[in-house]
Amino acid sequence: MGGLALGLLPLVGYLFDWDRFLFNNLGYHALNTQWRLLTGYAGAMSVAARLDFARQILTRTDNLILIAGVLLAIGLSFGRFADQRPTGRRLPPGALLAMLLFLVAVPTALAPAPSFFQYFALPVSCLFLLLIYAWAPHAAADFRWRRVLLPMLVLVSVAFSGPGLQRSITRLLDPQTWSGVYVHQVAMSIRQALETAGVGPIGKIATLSPVYVIEANLPIYPQLATGPFLFRVGDLLTPAQRQRFVGASPQTVHELLDADPPVAILVGFEGDLDASLRDYAKQHNYAQQDTMAGGAELYIRPP
Numbered sequence: 001m002g003g004l005a006l007g008l009l010p011l012v013g014y015l016f017d018w019d020r021f022l023f024n025n026l027g028y029h030a031l032n033t034q035w036r037l038l039t040g041y042a043g044a045m046s047v048a049a050r051l052d053f054a055r056q057i058l059t060r061t062d063n064l065i066l067i068a069g070v071l072l073a074i075g076l077s078f079g080r081f082a083d084q085r086p087t088g089r090r091l092p093p094g095a096l097l098a099m100l101l102f103l104v105a106v107p108t109a110l111a112p113a114p115s116f117f118q119y120f121a122l123p124v125s126c127l128f129l130l131l132i133y134a135w136a137p138h139a140a141a142d143f144r145w146r147r148v149l150l151p152m153l154v155l156v157s158v159a160f161s162g163p164g165l166q167r168s169i170t171r172l173l174d175p176q177t178w179s180g181v182y183v184h185q186v187a188m189s190i191r192q193a194l195e196t197a198g199v200g201p202i203g204k205i206a207t208l209s210p211v212y213v214i215e216a217n218l219p220i221y222p223q224l225a226t227g228p229f230l231f232r233v234g235d236l237l238t239p240a241q242r243q244r245f246v247g248a249s250p251q252t253v254h255e256l257l258d259a260d261p262p263v264a265i266l267v268g269f270e271g272d273l274d275a276s277l278r279d280y281a282k283q284h285n286y287a288q289q290d291t292m293a294g295g296a297e298l299y300i301r302p303p
Contacts, residue, residue, distance in 0.1 A: 001093070004097075020245065023241075023245060028229075028230070029112050033114070034233075034236060035233045036114060041114070047110075050110050050113065050115045053115050054110060054120060058120065061160050062157065062161040062164070065153070066153070070128060073134075073149070074130055074131050074134055074135075092133050094129075094132075095130060097133075098130035098132075098133050098134075101126040101129065102126035102127060105122040105123035105125075105126050108122065109123055183215050184215055186212045186292070186293045186296055187212050187213070189291075189296070189298075190205070190213065190216045190218070190292075191216045193264075193291075193300065194218075194264060194300065197287070197300045198303075199264070199300055202263060203261075203263030203264075203301075204219045204220060204262050205262055205263060206220075206257055206262035206264075206266070206277055206280075207220065207265065207266035208224060208227050208231055208267070208269070208270045208273055209267075210225055212266060212269075213266060221248075222246050223242075223246055223247055223256055224253075226247070228273050231247065231249060232273055233249075234247050234248055234249025234251075235250060235251050237249070250273070250275070253276050253280070254276070261284075263300070264299060265278070265281045266298050267297045268292075268294075268296045268297040278299075281299035284301070285302050286299035286301055286302065287302060
């Protein structure tokens with residue numbers, strides 16, 4: 001509980017900035033839904049449609065195997081606690097907290113519209129936490145069952161999920177394809193390109209993919225720090241809101257860059273959203289680099 005309290009201390013300060021708290025947790029999602037409708041993406045989805053979408057995801061064979069196995073183990077654990085109620089045994093605090101997190105995670109996953117499959121990773125993860133904490137008090141007594149059930153669950157999951165994940169599994173054998181290594185390679189190619197062009201690590205780099213620039217230990221624009229997320233709905237905000245929430249938009253990013261010209265512009269990762277940055281680079285005669293890792297496009301400001 002002490003660790004939880006310390007971990008939530010930053011949230012206390014966040015709550016005092018109430019308008020930002022409401023925007024990040026409610027207002028942004030409404031704007032994001034509006035942006036998707038304007039760009040011809042999937043509709044807002046009614047509650048019934050989202051529930052049906054969740055059903056389709058959770059009843060897929062690969063997911064259903066895991067969820068059924070976890071729920072079976074949780075049921076067995078809770079059954080033991082019910083049998084031991086006369087002895088005063090209670091659910092451990094970790095299990096109660098995991099149960100609370102699961103109950104919060106379910107409506108959180110269903111709230112955004114349109115819905116996406118990755119939103120449901122949170123409640124399933126909380127089920128695993130619930131399993132760990134609920135089964136822990138019976139670790140010694142249930143060791144034989146776990147020794148049988150766990151390998152069975154793993155083997156069945158591999159049998160159904162393995163073929164679809166074969167490409168990802170084989171990539172594990174090649175470190176050059178790992179995400180962390182890939183990001184580092186792009187970051188180092190950015191630094192190398194700047195050094196080759198005779199531009200030192202001074203001035204900001206404009207990009208909607210700030211992770212690569214941060215990995216290169218180079219400065220970015222605070223207004224673009226969230227990448228495509230705030231940027232794509234920026235034109236739906238008022239100028240006062242963009243300033244309050246430290247954001248930019250496709251229609252206003254040129255004003256931002258004119259006031260503080262970037263030493264370089266990195267694009268190539270965010271599709272059509274990169275268009276305004278790419279246009280700025282071409283209009284101001286930024287020189288495009290020919291060799292960049294990962295298909296990135298780097299434009300360097302002329303001397």
